[in-house]
Amino acid sequence: MYHKGTGRGHRIAARGVKAAAAFAGAALLLSGCSSGDGSGEEESSGQPVKQQPKGSDPYWVNPEGNAAKQVASYEKDGKKDDAGLIRKIAEQPVAEWIIPENAEDQTRGFTEAAEKADRDALLVLYNIPHRDCGQYSGGGAADGNEYRKFIDQVAKGIGDRRTTVILEPDAVLHMVDNCTPEEFHEERYDLLKGAIEKLKSLKNTKVYLDAGNAGWKNPDSLWEPLKWSGVEQADGFSVNVSNFQTTEASTEFGKKLSAKIGNKPFVIDTARNGNGPYTKGKDTWCNPPGRALGEAPTTKTGDPLVDAYLWIKRPGESDGTCRGGPKAGEWWPEYALKLAEAAK
Numbered sequence: 001m002y003h004k005g006t007g008r009g010h011r012i013a014a015r016g017v018k019a020a021a022a023f024a025g026a027a028l029l030l031s032g033c034s035s036g037d038g039s040g041e042e043e044s045s046g047q048p049v050k051q052q053p054k055g056s057d058p059y060w061v062n063p064e065g066n067a068a069k070q071v072a073s074y075e076k077d078g079k080k081d082d083a084g085l086i087r088k089i090a091e092q093p094v095a096e097w098i099i100p101e102n103a104e105d106q107t108r109g110f111t112e113a114a115e116k117a118d119r120d121a122l123l124v125l126y127n128i129p130h131r132d133c134g135q136y137s138g139g140g141a142a143d144g145n146e147y148r149k150f151i152d153q154v155a156k157g158i159g160d161r162r163t164t165v166i167l168e169p170d171a172v173l174h175m176v177d178n179c180t181p182e183e184f185h186e187e188r189y190d191l192l193k194g195a196i197e198k199l200k201s202l203k204n205t206k207v208y209l210d211a212g213n214a215g216w217k218n219p220d221s222l223w224e225p226l227k228w229s230g231v232e233q234a235d236g237f238s239v240n241v242s243n244f245q246t247t248e249a250s251t252e253f254g255k256k257l258s259a260k261i262g263n264k265p266f267v268i269d270t271a272r273n274g275n276g277p278y279t280k281g282k283d284t285w286c287n288p289p290g291r292a293l294g295e296a297p298t299t300k301t302g303d304p305l306v307d308a309y310l311w312i313k314r315p316g317e318s319d320g321t322c323r324g325g326p327k328a329g330e331w332w333p334e335y336a337l338k339l340a341e342a343a344k
Contacts, residue, residue, distance in 0.1 A: 046075035046083065049090050051117055056300045059093035059122045059164070059310070060114035066331040067094075067316055085340035086316075086333070093297050094271070094311045095166060097124045097329075100141065100150055107157025120162040124241075124312060125154060128171045128191060130184050144187050151195045160203040166210060166267075166312055167195060167234070169241040172225050173212035193230035200233060208267050208307075211237040214245040214253035215277065223260035235307075236265040242313035243269065244277040244291055251306060258305055265304075270294030271311035274343050286322040287335060292342035315339050 049063040049071065062068070067090035074083035096110045107123065114121035127150050131140030141147035154165075174180040175188060192209065199207045209231045211222060231237055237257065240250040247270055254266040274292030278284045293315055299308045316336025318325035326332055 046072065049087075051119055052091070052093065052297070054119065056298050057093065057296070058120045058162075058299060059297060060110075060117055060119035061091060061093045062096070062110075062113070065090065065094065066314070067336065070316075070331070070333055070336065082337060085337055088293060088340045088343060089315050089336060092311055093119075093122060094314045095122045095124045097126055097314070098154060100127050103150055104153035104157040107154050108159070109157075111158050111161040111163055114163075115161045120164060121158075122164050122166075122310065122312075123154075123158075124166045124169065125151070125195070126169055128168045128188060130180055130188075131170075144191055147191050148194060151198050155198050155202060158199075158202055158205055162204045163202075164206045164208070165199055166208050166238050166241065166310075167199075168192060169210045169238075169312075170212075171210060172222065172229050173210070173216065176212075176216075176221050176225055189225075189228045189230075193228075193233070196230040196234045200235075206235040208236050208238040209234045210241055211239055211254075211257055211266070213240045213243040214249040215243065216253075219253055219256045220260070223257055226257070226261055231261055231264060234264075236267065237261075238267050238269065238310075238312065240269045240273065242271075242319070243285065244273050244275075244288065246273055246276045247295055247309070249276075251303065255305055263305070265307045267308045267310050267312075268306060269312040270297070270309040271313045271315045272339060274339075283322055286319045287325040287332075289323065289338075290342065291339060292344070293339050 049061060049068045051061050052059075067086055070086045071083050071090045074080075074086060098107055110123065111121040127140050127147060129141045129143055129147055141150055171188060171192060175185050180188065196207050196209065199205050209226065209229060211226055211231075216222065226237065237254070239254045239257075245253070247268055250268045250273070254268065258264050258266060271294060272291050273294040275290060278288030278291065295309045297309055297311050301307070301309055316331055316333065316339065318328060318330050318332045318335065320328040325335065
């Protein structure tokens, strides 16, 4: 996405109202076909995708996600080895990136499905105005008022259901590196603070404000903007979202920031960091070859400052039209297979 190792590659594709409604509808249907232990009752072939043990991984596995559908397709075609590899992705909880259109219905669908399975929903909000500096995922809400309406809709959709929100990947970092023009900074600080305040008014919602990744060489420049964005009112912050920095490097980076903001805890995106960052050529963040799935999602990290390892970026979804990939956010089974094959 951008320079100085700060790029991510979360890259959600632009989708319209119809797509958003379809995702929400699918999640609502799921809530009716998941038993109390979270196991799916419907599957076209093979073993159903099940939930992870709640004690170590409380987040919801979507049995109708892209990876789960790919498993079913491979099993139907007799490709058992490929199905087994993709199952490594399908049976882990991944974040649901909320599409602005029909945000309330979509959010309600995911959180109700998670509640039905006795699990927590994991959501990403990525709709800040002037998003991604016009790169692959440029866009976002048209203005501040539209963004506030989006947050209100998300809050209504969540209600009192147990939910963890990763708030606005890149939003703070892109003010620090001036990728987002300075004229928009004051509004962005206000929008982020308002979003945290609104979401934290909900009974069972945790909020982690995004704080970049260990590729950013000067974390000291981030802590004040994080404070100005309201991180002290959040549950903590997230690092390495959609990036490939190692868990060790991400932990060190997170602790340096934490020490500056009241020892706030943080979560690490480990979805694709199993082999660390790619360092050859340009656009090292965009569908880099030779990467691998990282640590499985868990809240048992062994470190009191690291609340969880999470799969925030959805493994197997393209970062953009680079290195032969499809559009940003589209499922790419060949890349998913390589991530799973390389996983330790």
